[in-house]
Amino acid sequence: MASSPSGKPVLYSYFRSSCSWRVRIALALKGITYDQVPVNLLKDGGQQLAAEFQVVNPMQQVPALKIDGITLSQSLAIIEYLEETRPNPRLLPQDQKKRAQVRMISDHIVSGIQPLQNLAVLQRVGEKKLEWAQHYITNGFQALEQILKNTAGRYCVGDEVSMADLCLVPQVYNAERYKVDLAPYPTITRINKTLLELEAFQVSHPTKQPDTPAELRA
Amino acid sequence: MASSPSGKPVLYSYFRSSCSWRVRIALALKGITYDQVPVNLLKDGGQQLAAEFQVVNPMQQVPALKIDGITLSQSLAIIEYLEETRPNPRLLPQDQKKRAQVRMISDHIVSGIQPLQNLAVLQRVGEKKLEWAQHYITNGFQALEQILKNTAGRYCVGDEVSMADLCLVPQVYNAERYKVDLAPYPTITRINKTLLELEAFQVSHPTKQPDTPAELRA
Structure with a gap:
């Protein structure tokens, strides 16, 4: 669970995962730069199931985001966290x-x-x-x-x-x-x-x- | 979509639905009294599929909650709304x-x-x-x-x-x-x-x- 050498958030993602894509859009909209670690859901019988990834995310799923010293998973939980900590531009209406x-x-x-x-x-x-x-x-x-x-x-x-x-x-x-x-x-x-x-x-x-x-x- | 005669929120629920139960707990914790309309997921081929319920909730699922002039579905969306409008006791930590x-x-x-x-x-x-x-x-x-x-x-x-x-x-x-x-x-x-x-x-x-x-x- 080393941090990104750049200090930027690290997104564990798979290009075709729709759940990963949700988070990538949120990061892009909010202008948050990040490093991406690919986790191939098909290769090696599913890299998300590997022991080393289980340490990152016990749910064995992408996306997972290392940010502010914690690792979060579940796309909506990640987006709600980004919304609370980086509110501009907002992704939830005021009303x-x-x-x-x-x-x-x-x-x-x-x-x-x-x-x-x-x-x-x-x-x-x-x-x-x-x-x-x-x-x-x-x-x-x-x-x-x-x-x-x-x-x-x-x-x-x-x-x-x-x-x-x-x-x-x-x-x-x-x-x-x-x-x-x-x-x-x-x-x-x-x-x-x-x-x-x-x-x-x-x-x-x-x-x-x-x-x-x-x-x-x- | 008539309101409850009592003016209280109306919960469309099924006793054994785990998603309905989540919302019932939230309502109980926050001390919100409500009327309950049972929707039997087994009877009549599933009452949630009936045309009259589809007007209440196009997702054809319980729970649905009529409250403050709107009808919400999806248990977590309902709980987040209750949290924002009736914050005590809180169901999300401050941190x-x-x-x-x-x-x-x-x-x-x-x-x-x-x-x-x-x-x-x-x-x-x-x-x-x-x-x-x-x-x-x-x-x-x-x-x-x-x-x-x-x-x-x-x-x-x-x-x-x-x-x-x-x-x-x-x-x-x-x-x-x-x-x-x-x-x-x-x-x-x-x-x-x-x-x-x-x-x-x-x-x-x-x-x-x-x-x-x-x-x-x-």
Whole structure:
């Protein structure tokens, strides 16, 4: 658990992990420079399972962030910590009800969709994994589209980029990987497209990470 | 979406839903009186799927809480809202790093364990559902036990009851339902037992709700 020689925060990340991407967007939006340590979820039977990584994060998952002398995991817990310690620009609205909506949408994606279609679960599901992933993403997006009709402005909640947007874009990326038809979700699709025009979403993109394989780089 | 005639918050809940229980504990700890509308996840093919409930919560899940003129879902989003609007007694520590630990443990349970062993997923898994549930709870508890060794005092993080504790107790209850051997998790077991002595955890218990069937009442 040595600190970064540079003194900067260290992000343990995998280029294609949607949970890692959420945190990379937050770091980019807040202008926090960091060192990145790639953890390959496929190589060596999953480097997140190695004893040396278990010392960093007993949950054996990415992302994990070493910052301010502690190591945090769980993407939303990390983002909430960044929000409390580096509040500008804010990722939670000032209005309490809007904050609640941002957290509701974030939790819907982070607890209600992503865990059911992550790599480890799909490996366990076996041959029906594509159908399984599509089922849970579709179910989740049907609800999300309804919710966004009430909350969205330019972005998921009103016109400010929020934590919910940091969850949305990586989840849409996963939906595309699993060939989910996005036509029934015009609000999701519109917001995703708008967000992808922002620099913080581009520099943090899975196609542009230090561990992105050459053939997937953009 | 009529308000409660009493003007009190309305909780849509199912006695055995661990996500509902988290919110019931928060309401009890903060001394918030509320009306409860039972939503039976088994009856009528799942009352959460009915059109009239979809108007309340497009996510078709319990819990949902009508409060202050809005309807919120997702247990942690609800608890964070209660914390911001009814801060006493607090469920997040004052110290920012401890707050981060509370959220990390909460998310680990809420995103990393519970979604993989909830009723709808197990119905989809089919005949291997007990093995499936045990696998994910065991995996999650192994990590949680390690984390708690660093964070716990009397409760999950230090000596104050926090949001993490509201997640822990219902998850241990699920583990017991699915016959997970808890012997390897002395810290989890010890904290769970201590918490169950508190009144807020008792009055909110699945065996004591308006919709608890007579044969399960305690």
